[in-house]
Amino acid sequence: MSFHVPPTLQSLAVQSLLKNEALAMSALQELPRVLFPPLFKEAFTGRHTKILKAMVASWPFPCLPVGALMKFPDMMILQAVLDGVDMQLTRNFHPRRQKLQVLDLRNVHHAFWDISAGPEDGDRSAETVCEKQIPTRLHRYALRQRLKVVTDLCLEFDLDEYQTYFLQWAQKRRGSLNLCCVKMQIKELSMYTVRKVLKIFQPDCIVELELNTGWTLPTLACFAPSLGQMKNLRKLLLTLVDEKLFSFLFMSTDKHEKRITKLISQFSKFNCLRHLNMVGVYFLKDHLNDLFRCLKTPLEFLSITLCKFSQSDLESFAQCQSLHHLKHLHLSGIILCDLSLVPLRILLEKVTDTLKTLELEHCRMTDSQLSALFPALSRCSQLIEVNFYDNDISMAVLRKLLHHTTNLRQLNVEYYPAPLECYEIGFVVRAGTFSQLSSELMDTLCTVRQPQSVSFASQTCLQCLQRCIYDMETRLCHCWQ
Incomplete structure (x- = not known):
């Protein structure tokens, strides 16, 4: 025997509001906070863009993790959400209880949508969950700006309509908002375009950067100061994809040395780096010791692929204190057959209690x-x-x-x-x-x-x-x- 579970009063109230958009928008200022999350989710699913816009403008919680609901890019939803932000930025719009501090557009799970928003939940209230899940670093800017917009970006050669719209919107409002990109992937873009994008966002909000490019050494050296501004970077993946750059016949000159030094010196500005992955960085030979000396924090992950090592490079592994807590060491395509591996043995002795993965693939040992x-x-x-x-x-x-x-x-x-x-x-x-x-x-x-x-x-x-x-x-x- 099956039993029909009747809808809750909350569910009935939400459905009633969705059927009458004018009523829903006029009632937002008096709507109990407990109804905001379920009403927003239903309006989002049903693509009720007018209601979404009005709800963003009068959101009663410190954060709105809308990206957790947005599994696929949707231009109509994005426009409605950003239009709601614009309503907050207009001078004549001062909702009585607007509390929104962070609009999170990242497509990551957020506990806010898993629990009730009612005050009876105590420490598990939606407001408390929002505050706990906003990174501490974000609060430092709250006094300076009314609203912070947080996102992740994957920028490739051809930006899609969704990305283009968001970046154009963000560029026009960078003086009114705190715009933060936590994870940024850059693939095959010109340095001019990358610099233009980076000017939109707070550089110290970038936590993960993936730079996959065919840039030459002179171009990388020009980009170096922008990289150095990312002081809170925890994860860096640098891949040089131009086939010409994989040549191990790179001839160093005084000018090249200055450019390499300019790029490597930026690593001394990273206060939080834990994960370093470099692929095809052909000019690393004879410079690993310089790079390792710049590291300010212990690395947990180090991967170097398709590079050439000298004996002095290998010796720097044993000498670098920042490698003595490694959890993951990956060396792939590093030809070691002509080198003494005593420094690598010494490093392994240092990390016996921490190392979880060891990859020595295609090293010709x-x-x-x-x-x-x-x-x-x-x-x-x-x-x-x-x-x-x-x-x-x-x-x-x-x-x-x-x-x-x-x-x-x-x-x-x-x-x-x-x-x-x-x-x-x-x-x-x-x-x-x-x-x-x-x-x-x-x-x-x-x-x-x-x-x-x-x-x-x-x-x-x-x-x-x-x-x-x-x-x-x-x-x-x-x-x-």
Whole structure:
């Protein structure tokens, strides 16, 4: 037997207001606060733009996390919300109980919509939840500006209609509002456009920056002062995508050195940096020590990909105090075969109690180099993931590596290279040998401990660009199928 649950009085009141927009808008000044969140959500879902505009203008809570409701860009909704903000900015509009301090346009979950707005909820009231979820840094500007608008931006070569409208609106009102972009992604835009966008927003509100660009070193040096203004940056991803910049034949000159120094010196201005990811930053060679010396805070995540290291660069890893609390160390496409890995071993000894992921993929390490890391590696008790793909390791040393993971009980994702014995001349895989030796290595690992997700893989086939992979069963590249 099923029972029909009658609608609540609150639900009936909301539906009644939505049916009469004129009544709803005229009643907002007298509407109980408890009805604002459910009425706003229903108006949002039903795209009642006139009601939304009026509700934004008279919102009775410190924040309005409208982005949590906006799963997909909607021009009509955005225009209605921003029109409501404009109503607050007009001189002749002074709602009796308007309290809005922060308009949050980020598409992230917000606890405000999960709880009731009534005063009977005490510490779980909507007002309290809003205040607790507004970052402390935002309050410092509240005395200077009436309203803060918070957003995330992903800016690519062709801005869509939604982004264009918002940026044009924001640019015209940057003197009247505090405009904050917390996470900013920039892909293939000119420096002129990027600078123009950055002038709209408070630079110290940017917490995460992803800069994916083909800019040359002179252009990056010109951009450096803008980067240095992002004093509260916690996460930086810098990717240089221009194929010419991946050349390891970069010839340094005095002018280049000054530009590199200008860019690297900006790192001394970051007060909160925890996550640093650099891809294809070709001019890093012989400058890592300078960069690490500029770091003011301990890093938790460091990833360097497709770069060339000198021995002095590698030595800086052991010397840098800011790396001694790393949780994630990823070095990919860094050719290490001609370098001494003693500094890397020293670093691993420093992070035995914190390191969770270690990726040394496509580093072309040899048997002796990897063996030098075994004592430190075996003590990294917090490791949950390792990746040693594309290193030139023999069957015997791979067996030793697996035995040195005996005490790494938290490992649940493991990637190992196929042993050298699997290849013919020119690194052509011998399918039968690959399957047999990988199976033997898996048996070895199972005698050491109980693995979860483990795979052994060949180098990428130059013909089909696939790997041969063994993870309890053999999956050969397309050339063998």
